[in-house]
Amino acid sequence: MSSPKATNLLQGTLDLLILRALSLEPLHGLGISRRIEQITQGTFQVKPGSLFPALHRMEEAGWLAPSWGESENNRKAKYYRLTAAGRRQAQAETEEWQRISLAMAAALQAT
Amino acid sequence: MDPLSYLARLWHNLTHRRKVERELDQEMTAYLALLADESSPRDARLETGGIQQLKEQVREVKAGFFMQTILQDLRYGWRMLRRSPTFTLVAILALALGIGATTTIFSIVYGVLLRPLPYPAGDRIAFVFNHFAPQNAEHGTLSIADYLDWKRGNHSFESAELYRQSLFDVTGAKDPEQVQGAYVTAGFFSMLRVQPMMGRTFLPGEDAGNAPGVAVISETWWRSALGADPQILGRKLNLNGVPSTVVGIMPSSFGFPRPTYKVWTNVRLIPPTRRGPFGMRGLGRLKPGVTFAQAQLDTNAIAHHIELENPKTYHRMTMPVLPLRDGLVGNVRAALLAFLAAVLVLLAIAAVNVACLLLARATSREKEIALRVSLGAASGRLIRQLLTESLLLSMLGGAAGCVLAYLGVAALRAWNPGNLPRIEEVRLDSVALAFAVVVSALTGILFGLAPAFQTGRDKLASSLREGGRGGTARAGRRLQALLVMGELALALILVTSAGLLIRSFVLLGQVNSGAQAPPENVLSMKISPIASKYRNSDQIIPFYKRVLERAQATPGVLYAGISDSLPPDRQYDYDTFVIQGQQLPPGEINPAVTCPIVSPDYFRTLGIPLVRGRFFTEHDTENAPPVVIISESMARRYFPNENPLGRRLKASGPDLNGTPFMEIVGVVGGVRYTGLDDQPADAYYQPYGQTMYYPRTNLVVRSAGPAAGLASSLRRTVRDLDPDTVISDVTTLEEALGASVVGPRFRTMLLGGFALCALLLAAIGIYGVIAYSVAQRTQEIGIRMALGAPRSNVIGQVVTEGLRLAIAGTVLGVAGAFLATRLLSSLLFAVKATDALTFAIGPLILIAVALLASFLPACRAALVDPVIALRHE
Numbered sequence: 001m002s003s004p005k006a007t008n009l010l011q012g013t014l015d016l017l018i019l020r021a022l023s024l025e026p027l028h029g030l031g032i033s034r035r036i037e038q039i040t041q042g043t044f045q046v047k048p049g050s051l052f053p054a055l056h057r058m059e060e061a062g063w064l065a066p067s068w069g070e071s072e073n074n075r076k077a078k079y080y081r082l083t084a085a086g087r088r089q090a091q092a093e094t095e096e097w098q099r100i101s102l103a104m105a106a107a108l109q110a111t
Numbered sequence: 112m113d114p115l116s117y118l119a120r121l122w123h124n125l126t127h128r129r130k131v132e133r134e135l136d137q138e139m140t141a142y143l144a145l146l147a148d149e150s151s152p153r154d155a156r157l158e159t160g161g162i163q164q165l166k167e168q169v170r171e172v173k174a175g176f177f178m179q180t181i182l183q184d185l186r187y188g189w190r191m192l193r194r195s196p197t198f199t200l201v202a203i204l205a206l207a208l209g210i211g212a213t214t215t216i217f218s219i220v221y222g223v224l225l226r227p228l229p230y231p232a233g234d235r236i237a238f239v240f241n242h243f244a245p246q247n248a249e250h251g252t253l254s255i256a257d258y259l260d261w262k263r264g265n266h267s268f269e270s271a272e273l274y275r276q277s278l279f280d281v282t283g284a285k286d287p288e289q290v291q292g293a294y295v296t297a298g299f300f301s302m303l304r305v306q307p308m309m310g311r312t313f314l315p316g317e318d319a320g321n322a323p324g325v326a327v328i329s330e331t332w333w334r335s336a337l338g339a340d341p342q343i344l345g346r347k348l349n350l351n352g353v354p355s356t357v358v359g360i361m362p363s364s365f366g367f368p369r370p371t372y373k374v375w376t377n378v379r380l381i382p383p384t385r386r387g388p389f390g391m392r393g394l395g396r397l398k399p400g401v402t403f404a405q406a407q408l409d410t411n412a413i414a415h416h417i418e419l420e421n422p423k424t425y426h427r428m429t430m431p432v433l434p435l436r437d438g439l440v441g442n443v444r445a446a447l448l449a450f451l452a453a454v455l456v457l458l459a460i461a462a463v464n465v466a467c468l469l470l471a472r473a474t475s476r477e478k479e480i481a482l483r484v485s486l487g488a489a490s491g492r493l494i495r496q497l498l499t500e501s502l503l504l505s506m507l508g509g510a511a512g513c514v515l516a517y518l519g520v521a522a523l524r525a526w527n528p529g530n531l532p533r534i535e536e537v538r539l540d541s542v543a544l545a546f547a548v549v550v551s552a553l554t555g556i557l558f559g560l561a562p563a564f565q566t567g568r569d570k571l572a573s574s575l576r577e578g579g580r581g582g583t584a585r586a587g588r589r590l591q592a593l594l595v596m597g598e599l600a601l602a603l604i605l606v607t608s609a610g611l612l613i614r615s616f617v618l619l620g621q622v623n624s625g626a627q628a629p630p631e632n633v634l635s636m637k638i639s640p641i642a643s644k645y646r647n648s649d650q651i652i653p654f655y656k657r658v659l660e661r662a663q664a665t666p667g668v669l670y671a672g673i674s675d676s677l678p679p680d681r682q683y684d685y686d687t688f689v690i691q692g693q694q695l696p697p698g699e700i701n702p703a704v705t706c707p708i709v710s711p712d713y714f715r716t717l718g719i720p721l722v723r724g725r726f727f728t729e730h731d732t733e734n735a736p737p738v739v740i741i742s743e744s745m746a747r748r749y750f751p752n753e754n755p756l757g758r759r760l761k762a763s764g765p766d767l768n769g770t771p772f773m774e775i776v777g778v779v780g781g782v783r784y785t786g787l788d789d790q791p792a793d794a795y796y797q798p799y800g801q802t803m804y805y806p807r808t809n810l811v812v813r814s815a816g817p818a819a820g821l822a823s824s825l826r827r828t829v830r831d832l833d834p835d836t837v838i839s840d841v842t843t844l845e846e847a848l849g850a851s852v853v854g855p856r857f858r859t860m861l862l863g864g865f866a867l868c869a870l871l872l873a874a875i876g877i878y879g880v881i882a883y884s885v886a887q888r889t890q891e892i893g894i895r896m897a898l899g900a901p902r903s904n905v906i907g908q909v910v911t912e913g914l915r916l917a918i919a920g921t922v923l924g925v926a927g928a929f930l931a932t933r934l935l936s937s938l939l940f941a942v943k944a945t946d947a948l949t950f951a952i953g954p955l956i957l958i959a960v961a962l963l964a965s966f967l968p969a970c971r972a973a974l975v976d977p978v979i980a981l982r983h984e
Binding site for chain 1 (some may be wrong): 116117122134137138139141142144145148164165168170171172173174703
């Protein structure tokens with residue numbers, strides 16, 4: 001098992017990535033995982049052991065709403081979409097992340 | 112996160128558990144299927160990891176997960192407990208016994224020693240006593256003169272008060288009645304900061320020498336004896352012949368010094384002419400910021416001053432300052448703490464016992480546990496599950512224990528064994544219940560930890576493969592053996608302690624009070640003539656004479672006598688004395704001795720033997736030369752190697768110079784007047800015809816057979832002579848002897864009971880371990896028997912295993928008992944804390960019990976059929 005520090009870091013990142021992945025359209029679990037791979041150009045490959053707990057946690061938090069639909073190959077699948085609260089959260093987290101990355105970039109350039 | 116939506120989710124998850132589970136399952140299945148479409152099903156499974164573990168990881172983040180698992184654990188635990196009802200019953204009984212006993216004893220300890228006193232800031236109030244040579248009473252009482260000196264010199268207390276407890280003969284109300292009460296100073300109630308429920312308490316100046324009598328009475332007495340008369344305030348009661356106006360009623364919650372007190376009247380501080388009589392207890396509230404130690408220095412300085420001014424009366428005088436609680440509680444602290452220690456040991460034994468049972472079960476549950484691990488249970492989760500089970504068990508035991516404690520406390524209060532002070536404040540209240548809950552939880556965690564850790568250490572694969580016969584089983588057995596050893600050691604400590612108390616009690620019961628008459632044939636009653644009717648000896652002596660004549664004439668009475676002191680612990684008065692011609696070092700006087708005032712036939716009535724000289728006769732009257740009879744021990748101590756007959760002595764004291772010396776006319780056998788555990792008292796007896804007025808005495812008769820039946824006719828005899836005379840404390844000598852040792856008897860029974868429980872639990876414990884080890888080795892035993900081992904050999908082997916445990920436990924226990932029984936020494940009588948006999952018998956009992964407990968499973972082992980045993984799995 002990974003150390004708690006790494007998990008925490010990943011968790012913050014993962015939430016934002018999931019929120020971004022769902023910003024266009026509702027997706028099911030595997031879809032989210034593939035979308036993240038796609039938008040991060042393969043940098044992040046989310047394992048189901050991290051993905052599903054995060055999805056359910058965010059659902060509990062009211063950011064995601066579930067709905068059952070058919071997948072591209074005609075299978076029943078659980079789709080997640082962003083709620084209004086989820087959009088606000090995505091907005092807030094994006095700003096937060098940008099602030100951090102600017103600060104980090106400045107810090108790295110300063111030396 | 113929005114708390115409202117979280118609550119909604121929580122509610123949803125808890126109420127729609129099935130639906131949530133089904134959806135989770137569908138989601139995972141769909142995910143796997145989708146993944147399998149992209150790659151192969153095998154790759155999909157590899158990438159996902161265990162589907163069950165994945166589901167569990169998701170469940171853990173959902174709202175209400177913690178609550179749900181606890182509910183689940185509880186449900187599961189409950190099912191486990193119901194599946195093995197014998198185990199559950201034994202465990203709950205053991206725990207109920209332990210927790211119930213502990214809670215009961217805690218209630219008593221809390222009520223007596225810890226509960227705040229019912230007076231505001233009661234921990235700032237102190238008694239002030241008088242300690243001086245030669246009396247040497249640790250908490251001796253003050254005379255009015257001492258009190259006035261203390262009051263004048265006091266710097267540490269807000270005010271200096273005093274009280275003197277007394278029995279009051281009350282007339283003028285209804286029937287004459289004798290009630291317990293106290294004379295108190297005017298500031299007594301305001302010092303305690305208590306308020307009356309009706310009327311007022313005493314006003315400043317009402318303790319002056321010429322103040323009229325006033326009385327404050329208790330609500331209880333007002334309701335029971337005075338018919339809750341609303342017009343009571345302003346009415347006059349005769350208290351010991353003094354007309355006293357009732358000015359107030361104290362609520363029943365008030366009872367100083369004890370709730371049995373019914374009346375408080377004003378003491379009259381008449382300027383004293385001498386240091387005495389004693390009987391006053393000083394009472395004061397410390398000024399803010401003053402410590403007890405500072406107050407002690409202060410009073411000792413005053414005492415030193417008093418001593419310098421009264422060199423003939425006092426030597427080495429101090430005025431001990433004692434916190435109110437210590438004074439009220441007295442000497443029961445040692446006994447109560449011993450009980451608490453003993454009952455905690457008992458609880459520990461019960462907990463260890465349950466731990467052993469759980470351990471045995473945990474080992475047989477290894478396969479189940481291994482299966483759960485392979486199905487995705489985290490080890491932390493498993494430990495929690497096991498702890499929940501043991502907590503469930505301990506809480507059930509605790510609940511049953513609370514019922515036991517409730518009954519126990521009620522029984523103890525009704526019985527009031529050993530005359531515990533403050534017993535009326537003992538109850539099973541929220542503090543005791545909180546204690547029970549905490550104790551239950553702690554026990555549950557403690558005895559649950561052993562098997563839980565055992566499980567945590569389990570190696571999954573080996574457990575599955577070996578089917579519960581592997582290394583962990585051996586480790587579990589080792590832990591179990593250690594626990595049982597500890598249990599045996601603890602049980603031995605209790606058995607030894609109880610043994611010492613039993614030996615003490617038996618020896619105490621063999622002590623002779625000094626009265627040779629059969630105790631059941633001797634009946635006594637206290638008779639208290641109303642003081643106002645009998646103002647001097649000319650009036651009282653003829654009355655007593657008539658009482659004696661009538662009593663003597665009562666059918667069945669062999670002898671009748673009167674005495675103000677009676678064995679075994681009813682000493683009435685003691686005083687110092689001086690022997691004519693005795694050479695004492697300057698400034699020294701003889702110590703105080705018991706000085707009963709008796710009628711001529713008192714000695715014959717009780718069967719006190721005459722050693723030399725003569726008894727008193729009816730001719731020893733006021734007009735005859737004063738005479739005295741001394742006890743054997745006093746003769747030996749003060750007249751060694753000489754004949755005391757014809758020598759003369761008298762009570763000493765600066766104001767007693769004028770009293771004549773009395774001639775010693777007889778020496779009688781020693782009598783115990785200060786308790787069976789004390790030595791026969793040095794005593795000098797005076798004839799009742801030659802002494803000053805005295806208020807109350809005892810009528811005592813002896814018959815040829817049991818005397819209890821004489822009570823009513825004797826009572827009538829006294830009533831006929833004077834209907835106002837109060838009769839109380841009707842008892843045979845046998846009952847009085849029993850009552851005097853009720854404290855030791857209670858201690859002995861209680862500790863004996865604990866020891867029995869401990870033995871029983873230890874027996875169950877060792878039986879469990881041996882039976883379990885036999886069950887584990889059924890196969891091995893079968894092989895040995897198939898190869899020709901005789902049954903006796905098998906029995907011997909199993910019993911040896913139990914014996915080894917017992918001996919190891921005994922060695923530990925003897926060492927522990929040596930340390931523990933030292934705490935008991937103050938409760939022992941005529942037995943040393945390291946009594947060899949007790950220390951020899953205790954281990955023997957323990958080993959015998961252990962042998963018996965291991966013999967049963969040994970026999971079962973020997974009856975094993977080799978064929979079946981070999982197939983046993």
